[in-house]
Amino acid sequence: MKTLTHFPYKHVLVLGLAKSGEAAARLLHQSGVQVRINDQKPFTENPKAQSLQELGMEVITGGHPPSVLDDIEYVVKNPGIPYSNPIVDEALKRRIPVVTEVELAYMLHEGNLVGITGSNGKTTTTTLVYEMLKASQSPAALAGNIGNVSCEVAQDTTNEETMVLELSSFQLLGTETFRPHVGIFLNLYEAHLDYHGTMDDYGQAKAKLFANQSEQDYLIYNQDQEDVVNLIQHASSVLVPFSKQERLIEEGIWIDDSHLYYKDRSIIPLQNIKLAGQHNLENIMASVGAALLSGGTISGIRQVLQTFTGVKHRMQFVKEVNKRRFYNDSKATNILATKNALEAFSSPTILLAGGLDRGNDLEDLTPYLKHVKAMVLFGETATKFEQLAKDNGIDTHIMVDNVKQAAEEAYHLSAPGDVILLSPACASWDQYRTFEERGDMFMDAVHTLK
Template identity: 45%
Template sequence: MKSAVTTFANQKVLVLGLGMSGVNAARLLNRLGALVTVNDKQKFDDNKAAQSLLADGIKVITGSHPVELLDEHFALMVKNPGIPYSNPMVQRALELKLPIITEPELAFEVSDANWIAITGSNGKTTTTTLIGLMLNEGGKHAYDAGNIGIPISQVTQTAGPADTIVAELSSFQLAGTTTLHPHIAVLTNIYEAHLDWHGSRANYVAAKMKITANQTAQDDFIMNWDLPEMHELAKQSHATIVPFSRQGAAGARATLTAGWLCFDGEQIVPAADLQIPGTHNIENALAAIAAAKLSGVDNAAIARVLRRFTGVKHRIQYVTTIAGRKFYNDSKATNVEASSVALNAFTQPIVLLAGGLDRHLPMDDLVPLFKNKVRSIVTFGQTAPLIEATAKQAGVPVQTTKDVTTAVPLAFAASEPGDVVLLSPAAASWDQFPNFEVRGDAFITAVKQLEGEQA
């Protein structure tokens, strides 16, 4: 962290919403001498984070978001990324022309580390993890942070000028950035996602593109050149464009060529050596290779990482094999596009576990994948009727059950040796779980119990 940050000293700052990012933002601001007020809608008696901050001497207001709080003339609002701009508190702040940022922006403003920032509809966490592993394997000192689950405002207090922060950034986080300026930015892909929050696809894309908004020609912007939209979006950036391509797109620097993952024509590792399944993971690996090479990591270090990396938890994560069936946890697949990627990752017949929060989004795109890839489906949650209808349209047998835990033995019974049993819900978890991680852990627990019963 910069040694003498005075920007926030004696400034009244409102941290709106807690969670890990809000707690760490509040603590960082307090350390920097700001006059911090935290406002969270969860009641104080049930709010351990608020209790902890109060013990640190930080002003805490809980139980609701009182708009009149903004009459206290704050200089800045640090907003939880999940709170939409339609929130009354945020709307009032906008009316008052109060600057509103998210926690990554705060972290960047006080950081003196190098930054590599990664965003995209899918593949962010895997790409972020790979880049961090490659940099550390290559003798650099890198910290993974951001949407990957580690608050950047926590990491930035440790990371110094010789270190690199590898930051996974969601569209929600990027929407609240103004000065963010990574020296390397990565855009893995863009699909339809979070339109209920952003209001339109144009707003969603604009939020993603803030990752490169402050870059210059001395910076690098790594983009997926297999997607035609990227060619147009690249024109909005002042950075040096570094394309990657799995499909042989002209001009790409990180490529899949004759079965090898390459950079600037140099062979780095055979695609067959990757431990993570699916063509989408080839794309993630190519994006990571580009970032690592631009950071000065040698080919041998990159190859070692790719040969031993078995995946990120909850993202097509191999769990175990039971009686010839391989079980995979892809709880992070909270939309149709992510589940489509998972289904396309396997050549074996699949027994699919799917279901979750109903956002009233169509699932028609899953029909051909169900028809060609899936042996049977077990569904649960609010979207169960929609998935059941989609399965019947594809002519695939389907069972409905209570939740992911009860789905596991049903899926095993519907499978055959050589099959993949895959949790890839195609829906958010919030109808039954606080987040996709808890849902994935419930799946893993149920699989391990099944394994014990079958032993």
Template identity: 45%
Template sequence: MKQVKNFENKKILVLGLARSGEAAARLLVKLGAIVTVNDSKPFDENPSAQTLLEEGIKVICGSHPLELLDEEFAYMVKNPGIPYTNPMVVRAAEKNIPVITEVELAYLISEAPIIGITGSNGKTTTTTMIADVLNHAKQSALLSGNIGYPASEVAQSAVSNDTLVMELSSFQLMGIEEFHPHIAVITNLMPTHIDYHGSFENYVEAKWNIQKNMTSDDTIILNFNQELAKDLATKTSAKVVPFSTKEKIDGAYLEDGTLYFRGQAVMKADELCVPGSHNVENALATIAVAKLSGVSDEAIRETLTHFGGVKHRLQYLGEVSGVKFYNDSKSTNILATQKALSGFDNKKVILIAGGLDRGNEFDELVPDFVGLKKMVILGESAPRVKRAANKAEVAYLDAKNVADAAKIAFENAEAGDVVLLSPANASWDMYKNFEVRGDEFIAAFEAIKGE
């Protein structure tokens, strides 16, 4: 860990806890900062704050008092989920207090180079694929960032022979100043988090921050299936390496069922262990990173032919009586479910869908529903999902929850079929988050398998 002096003897406010806030607070203390943590959750219900207080760190809980900013803070380290419209963040800006996120801290102290991955869909899978390939090739890759391992925590123990493979959200990328990966990947850019960013243009701008400090010595890998990416490619100092499933390019591409890198065949697309056109894109991005990192075709192929996916992201659970189960609880929007269905033969799929009612119809999914063997529909949005199923002329059954849906789907399946949980909806009508929803599906699969 680099012993940077940026924060020594300076007052720093950490706004918001969760794992990244805890990690940032502890790191700043190690760097000699005078740290105050402010979190909205009451102290009595806040184990993280209690632990930090026991460690001698000042904590203020239960509210965000604006007068706190009357102290002379040199920086605010903001939890990524807190919007810039938050009164504390607005006041910090008014007082010219720099607002950063903990990935900036990670960069400043890291002895290891960084591969940064962002995008609207596929970034967790791609991040995991890249780390797995590098590790299989005996290059020490450490998962970090938005994937569940706070970057500022992982960076503390990383050495120069390691590589931080870091998933980055748009929220995190808005809070960087010097952050500088040597390789960056943008998987794709779709309209999402508009409620946070205010517009798609603002969202793209936040994502594009990943390359703002990159130079001609660095490389950014872009999805040339998107015209937007081709436009962005003209607006960076970094070398651009594209990937595409639609055209032969000077990068990673799909041609006649084979994945290539700059004219060299690497592996067959149907050798990928995870289904779906989106996973072909993820694999191409991974291949580009791997080849630029000196990984052999053999190591790439060996890794990707055994890659089982990421939990809750088109995760293969196994099969019972010839029926395969896939957990895609992370599919909380229409596009993600479209991508999931693209990897299967519809006539063998029983799809479990539905969840939080956000007021939108599902007409975009009608072409993707056509030919499904059956659907099992649940949640607040069920009437809207049923309208789309009717338009696609797909029969459906009702379920009261995910466990019930898994049981109903299995009872209506036969050998060779697939039971796919890919809800196309958020989980909050019935579950705390998509992980809880997915865990219930996993438990239901295990129960069915044990019967």
């Protein structure tokens, strides 16, 4: 297991535990660094903090006193902790570097690295690249925002392996030297403004994906989106565009009515691609480019595209019950993702939606509600969705306490041939720890229906 061999800091604060904080603390401790841990949860209710203290690390829990920064040279923070946090703000005022554990992963892994970001499609694209490399017999490791802590995975990788990382804006904002050999910038839509404040700041966080790239690296980007094109103008890497609208025969990945191409080479007929949804074509194009630039083969790429149907919690077919089809799209934590989900169906649909209220306007969903016959709503935004239903003439709308009840009520409202779609358009944190927990509850409820 690898450790940080040339780490220049002797005393590090790990701010916030959860999975990433615990992994970072263990790595730093194993690397001979003096580690101080600060976590909001009280010590008696904090088994992670108890375990780390037993290893000899200093642990401060139950609050964030300013003294946690005494003698500290470097801060590794949980990505979800905002920069308005008093400890983070004070650290920056003192010119103490504040990073996320992705930066530590980059320090550890010396092989090829593919970094994938965007407002939507990250998980699907990351999984596709990883599966394409595996099918090509090219060693690969999967990590990042997809659920596997990057610095933990990096400890076990070899230099022959390609690390494929899903990267959120929260993670990227906390990087300094991070530099993927191949970067993918999928798209940029309004999201996480409660964290970043403005779209410009959100875009700049995403742009850290390629901030340190050189002419020896590659940046695959969405040429069809003006905001992305504007942001990549100053990239130093080799630019590889993908487009559903233009024929990029000289420089990129593109489609026509029948095939997907890499430059002038046909990769696969569109009719042979198993993954449904027009929006997924962008994810597929980007993944094809990254796989080819990272040692993937045409045969391996084709094998995956002919069999891959999607990832858990993203437009996941759960079950058919008495001719009703249930889909779990719990990973739809913003409006664009739910638009894409609704657009994929033409059957009468019962939409299950709601969650954390970030102040977003739901009216953008209006053009996509034409097949929605009923809504079952939950969470902080339930009343907003109820108004959306009323404004669009959807007379059947019910508010429930959780997604288990939502699945049951939707079934009672449905008829044979209907689609019952969990696509919340909101983050889960008002009721659930993660979107995975929300999706699992929904699927458990579906499997108990008779």
